[in-house]
Amino acid sequence: MKLVPKFTFIAIAVSGLLLSSPHASAADNVQLEIDGKTETDGTAYLSKGTTFVPLSMFKSLFDTPILPHPSGKRAEVQFARQLYTFHDGSAIVMNDSHSYKLQAAVSFENGQIMVPLRMIAMLTGSSVSWDSGKKRAVMKSSPQGKLALIAADASISVKLYETRGRKGLVLDVDGYRKMYDWSYTDETGTPPVLLTADLNHHDGGKEIVVILTTGRGTGLNIQQVHVVDVGSFKEVKVEDPLSYVSRNVQSQISETNQGVEISMTLQGKPVQLTKKNPGFNLNGKVGFGSIIYYHVDQGILKATLAGSISNTEFIGDFDLTYVYEHGQLKAGKLQFTADP
Known part of the structure; x- marks a missing residue:
């Protein structure tokens, strides 16, 4: 899938990381320059058009631990709360x-664990070029600063990076980038979800859907969703599901x-339930907001909110379907599914 915005950003040459030289032999040592500094350990080399560098670059550049396996045939790197596994002789990470x-x-x-420079460039959001005169691979950090990959779509043509030391x-869409004032909770163990879908069903184009976990704990799981138009990189407004459900559900306990x-009224329709009394901290009405999550089903964005009658007792899910109207994703059909 090739997703190309309709206007020009500064292109980051991530896709062109196949660093080759017509004068190189099957495996030649090469110089490596990172952000203007020449690495002098002499371990980088060029083999069949691919520049290899030691995985230990992660440790020196990002203070990232490398965990070798006792077999000597596998190593793991903890980077941006993701554990990457590298196998000797494998092109799959x-x-x-x-x-x-x-x-x-x-x-x-x-x-030494030698990996293609392209992998490190992708994980760190860096650009790479080849200086044929000096037989040198040059890697530069992104203009947005030091980045760390935190999510990618299935085709890896759309990527999401966090910025180190910045909000x-x-x-990143095929090398075109834009920074957004988004945040997520990085201690939940739940990585961001990144996917593409045609949510407006009109122009045949794709929207980028970014789902971020902003809170998680006992009885708590809160996500936020961001939708971006590929053609303009503009964020599409998504109606707040909590506000919509609170307006359209009246209840009494x-x-x-x-x-x-x-007793509930759901978009004008009555709903009656009888539940076991939790025995303490009973709400006066059904509460929302402690569990909110999103997903895309057949090109339709949906949100699910759990309803509760106490701090610990939930009664079921309120499922909200979005519709694309006038350039926005508006809340539409609302359904309730009671817990068994």
Whole structure:
């Protein structure tokens, strides 16, 4: 899939990282320059058009731990809360939520784990060029600063980076980038979700959907969604689901001999439920906001909010379907599914 914006950003040459020289032999040592500083350890080399560098670059550049396996045939790198696994002789690198195909296989040589420079450039949001006169690979950090990859779509043509030491996240579409004032909770263990879908069903184009976890804990799981138009990089407004559900659900909770009676009106339709009395901290009405999550189903954005009658007792899910109207994603049909 090729997603190209309709206007020009500064293109970051991530796609052109195949560093080759017509004068190189099967495996030649090359110089490596990173942000204007020449690396002098002499371990980088060029083999069949691919520049290889030691994985230890992560540790020196980003203070990132490298965890070698006792077998000597596998190593792991913890980077931006993702655990990447590199296997000797494999061109596939796995992390907790994705797999990445390299242009050449990882090689374990003389105690060094050698990986294609392209992989490090992708993970760090860097650009790479080839200085044929000096036989040197040049890697430069992004103009947005030092970046760390935190999510990618299935095709890896859309990527999301966090900025080290700065607020905001950077969205990358085929090398075109823009920073957004987004945030997420990085201690939840839940990586961001990044995907593309035709949410407006009109122009045949794609929107980028970014789902970020902003809070998580016991009885708490809150996500936020951001939708970006590929053609303009403008963010599409998404109606707040909590505000919409609060306006369209009226409820009353009362205790009876049978338990707890819950009377609701859902978009004008009555709903009656009887639940076991939790015995403490009973709400006066159904509460929302502690669990909110999003997903895309057949090109339709949906939000789910859990309804509760106490701090710990939930009664079911309120599922909200969005419709694309006048350049916005508006809340539409609302359904309730009671917990068994």
